[in-house]
Amino acid sequence: xPKNIILIGxxxxxxxxxxxxxxxxxxxxxxxxxxxxxxxxxxxxxxIFKQYGEPSFRGLEQKTAHWLEKHVRASIVSTGxxxxxxxxxxxxxxxxxxxxxxxxxLDRISQHPKGKKKIKKRPLLQDLKKARxxxxxxxxxxxxxxxxxxxxxxxxxxxxxxxxxSRLALKRASKP
Ligand code: S3P
Numbered sequence: 356x357p358k359n360i361i362l363i364g365x366x367x368x369x370x371x372x373x374x375x376x377x378x379x380x381x382x383x384x385x386x387x388x389x390x391x392x393x394x395x396x397x398x399x400x401x402x403i404f405k406q407y408g409e410p411s412f413r414g415l416e417q418k419t420a421h422w423l424e425k426h427v428r429a430s431i432v433s434t435g436x437x438x439x440x441x442x443x444x445x446x447x448x449x450x451x452x453x454x455x456x457x458x459x460x461l462d463r464i465s466q467h468p469k470g471k472k473k474i475k476k477r478p479l480l481q482d483l484k485k486a487r488x489x490x491x492x493x494x495x496x497x498x499x500x501x502x503x504x505x506x507x508x509x510x511x512x513x514x515x516x517x518x519x520x521s522r523l524a525l526k527r528a529s530k531p
Contacts, residue, residue: 357429359448360523363497365490366436366477367460368453369512374433376516382528385431388419388438395419400435404478417441436479436493439500451519452501457490459508 360377362370371387378385389400392415396403403412420441423432432447444450455463464470480486498504503522507515520527 359423359427359429360431360519360525361444361448361450362431362433362453363439363444363450363500364436364453364507365455365457365460365493365497366480366486367464367473368436368455369463369507369515370433370453372512373453373507373515373519374431376512377431377519377525380513380516380520380527381431381525383429383431383525385433386423386427387433388416388423389435391419391422392416392435399476401476401478409478413437413440420444420447423447439497444500449503449523450501451503451505451523452497453507453515454497454504455506455508457487 360383362374364370374385374387377383392403392412393399396415398406400412403415416435416438420438420443424443424446438444439450464473467473474480479489503519505515505518505522510518519525
């Protein structure tokens with residue numbers, strides 16, 4: 356049974372869009388950890404942070420990680436930016452870190468037509484100074500957790516997916 360592919364990286368780097376492009380090119384199913392948490396709790400992530408605080412959200416991420424370990428195989432998993440800190444991350448699959456500079460990420464978000472909404476839904480992007488500090492703290496941690504690093508800056512999503520297919524020697528799917 357092929358291993359899962361776990362996409363990690365900073366907020367807004369394009370993990371979800373990359374997962375969907377990879378799914379399209381390989382025919383593998385994809386799930387997103389933030390979506391799983393929102394479905395299970397029937398709450399938006401920003402409201403979980405607001406009402407229950409970040410530690411509760413991290414607990415939900417760990418619960419999701421246990422579920423993934425037990426039940427999900429041969430799939431692409433896009434993750435929230437802090438999900439890689441779960442204790443069993445290495446058991447979930449091959450870990451692919453999508454890397455971009457913070458400037459690259461912020462430029463891309465600000466040029467997006469729904470840029471404001473994309474910032475609003477991310478509690479840890481509200482304060483730019485804090486986001487920058489978080490980026491600096493996390494960078495070596497992402498690299499420490501990753502089996503592969505893909506530099507995504509100024510690459511379009513289809514090209515990022517193609518690069519992952521080539522580096523991980525995945526099979527391309529013929530379209531149904
Ligand atoms: C977080 C990233 C978010 C979301 C939550 C916390 C983080 O996901 O899980 O707001 O700690 O970096 P995205 O990476 O999809 O923005």
